[in-house]
Amino acid sequence: MEVNEYILEMDKIVKKFPGVMALKGVNLKVKTGEIHALMGENGAGKSTIMKCIIGIHRQTSGEIIFNGKKMKNYDTETALKSGISMIHQELSPILYRSIMENIWLGREPKNKFGLIDHKTMYKNTVEVLKMINLDINPKTLMKDLSVAKIQMIEIAKAISYDARLIIMDEPTSALTDREIDQLFKIIFKLKSEGRSIIYTSHKLDEIFKIADTITVFRDGNYIGSKPSKDMSMDEMIKMMVGRDIDELFPKTPSEISGTKLEVKNLSDGNHFENISFNLKKGEILGFAGLIGAGRTEVMEALFGVRSIIDGEILIDNKKIKIDSSSTAVKNKMALLTEDRRETGIFPMLSVKDNMTIVNIDDYIKTNKLINYKKMKEDGEKYISALGIKTPSLNHKIGNLSGGNQQKVLIARWLLTDPDILILDEPTRGIDVGAKSEIHRLISKLACEGKSVIMISSELPEILGMADRVVVMHEGKITGILDNDEMLTQEKLMEYATNKKNNHRNVMDEEELELALI
Structure with missing residues (x-):
């Protein structure tokens, strides 16, 4: 389809909240049948303008034209009926209801007696799932689905409204690379049908893979729009943060001394077993591994929120029993959890x-x-x-x-x-500018003598920040590696998929697609 007309035009949009000017006269124009990336740091105004589009917020001033029609003082129901749908970053399915009940919630087909027509609802669900090539029983409960499948159901729900514009807010934040590839295939299929996508992500590489056009906001201001083919990564980052970011991983060498924490043969009987490692003063110890490797569970056990059946924990060479988070805090430990919300x-x-x-x-x-x-x-x-x-x-x-x-x-x-900081995915879902600031802070804390454990599913982050790297696979440690010039993403993946310990040096293409989020 020829992309030559705008399905959405937003002109000089202002949104004021008490004490905050969230949008300061911003513009956004989205063409029919294009994938339009909306970029900016946290607090740039992206979420606010998306909520204005879907009708959650009403703009203080400015004009919204959708599909040639001026939209005034409308709500979410009106937006959905007009052909606008949104997939929120924080998925909120009704877990103990079926796929079809989730998709048609509040608009279930009725029979002549005014009762829900489950047969028609089942048939309609099959049809909408076929549109995204998802072969799954509509009666399956949402609680039995992976995050990726729930994401797909949200897309199916958007299509069920016959949406011409679909807003996707951080849709890949909890997906593996393989699942992301599947999502992209669906997005490209939607584009081929003439639907428009507004797409946000903190994974900058994704934007250049998928977007036709990039619009950047900063501090509630419109900075500019360009075709993605005409914009470089450095240019986009500078537009987002208002400055060049010289170092995304500003690691300052710290003085690493004696052992602060030692873990010996830790097991919980379910998620991990025989976990042994040590953490030194002034060290940043990275933990890498695929989703489900057991990294978070180990840290929860160290912090006393998960029971263990075997093993020892020593702090400053003294055996410590940590049976609660309060005990961990008393022993000068801190845990920044994976899911802040x-x-x-x-x-x-x-x-x-x-x-x-x-x-x-x-x-x-x-x-x-x-x-x-x-x-x-x-x-x-x-x-x-x-x-x-x-x-x-x-x-x-x-x-x-x-x-x-x-x-x-x-x-x-x-x-x-604290003396020991455990940071589980400290920069997940955070913009590039804030990531650099948090990396700088982590490095500063290590230089002050703090001992830091950092779990990350982003291999560049591990390589950029860690002094050593513990790699896990299916609840076991497969390697503890010094982070030197010989350590690469490929080598980490060999350990993360346990290929190194199986004496095979080359991963096949399918396993490489299992890269971390």
Whole structure:
């Protein structure tokens, strides 16, 4: 189809929230049948404008034209009926309902008696699943599906509205490379049908694989649009952050000394067994492996939130029994969890409360009253030190961008003055500018003598930041490697797929596609 007309035109869109100007007169034009990448750092305004398109927010001023029609004061239901659909980053399926019930929720076909026509709903679901080449029983419960399959069901749901414009917010954040390839095939099929896609991702390489056009926002401002073929990676990054990023992995050599933590033959009887490694003072120890390798489970056991059946944990050569997170904190440990939304932030509480909640005892005076002055001073200190963008300490953390939420969680643990920091996917879902800042902070902490364990599913991040790398495969350690000039992504993948230990030096193409997120 000839791409020569705009299905969506947004002109001088302003969106004001109390105390915040989220969009400052931005523009966005999306052509019919194109894949349009919307790029920018966390807090740039991407989420706000997407919510304006789908009708969750109403713009303060500016004009929206969709499919040649001016859209005024509309809601999500109107947007869906008009042919606009959105797949949110945070998937929220009804887990104990079937695929077909999820797809047709609230608009189930009815029979002549006004009851739900399950036979028609089943038939309609089969048809819409065929459109994305997904062969699965419509009666399957959502809880039995992988994240990738749930993502596909969300696409099917969007198509079921006969959407001409589909917004995809970070659709690959929890997918493997193989699953991403499948998603891309579906997206290209949708494009071939004349549907338009607005696509956001913090994985910059994806953008140049998939996008026809790139639009960049920064700090609520429209920076510019270009065909992707006319834009370089460096140019896009500079447009996003307003400066050149000289180093994405600003690693400063630290003084690495004696052993701080030693783990001996740790097993939980289910997810991992016979895990042994040590962590030195001033060291960044990377943990690599494919999804399901057991890395997170090991860290949860170290921090006392997962039971172990065998093994020892030693800190400063002293055997420690860690049976709860509070015990771990008392032993100067900290754990930044993998999923900040599910197990990190308290979204309805303030930045200040989220920052101080683990260390709350330190703010209780002898008369049992809370020392709010000290809480405020510590909060402002870390807002400044970590560059946290928030209107105030009392602002709800749930309203901050992902990168700023992550910085608040890091501040939370720094307030406990830990000696051992366990960082599980510390930069997942964070923009390139915030990634560089967090990498710089991790390096600084190591230089101050902190011992850091960093789990990452991004091999360049592991190679750029770690002093040594522990590689896991199916609950076992397959290698502990020094990060020198000989260590490559290919070598890490040999251990991550256990090929090295099977005495085979070359991975086939299919296994290479199992690369980390």
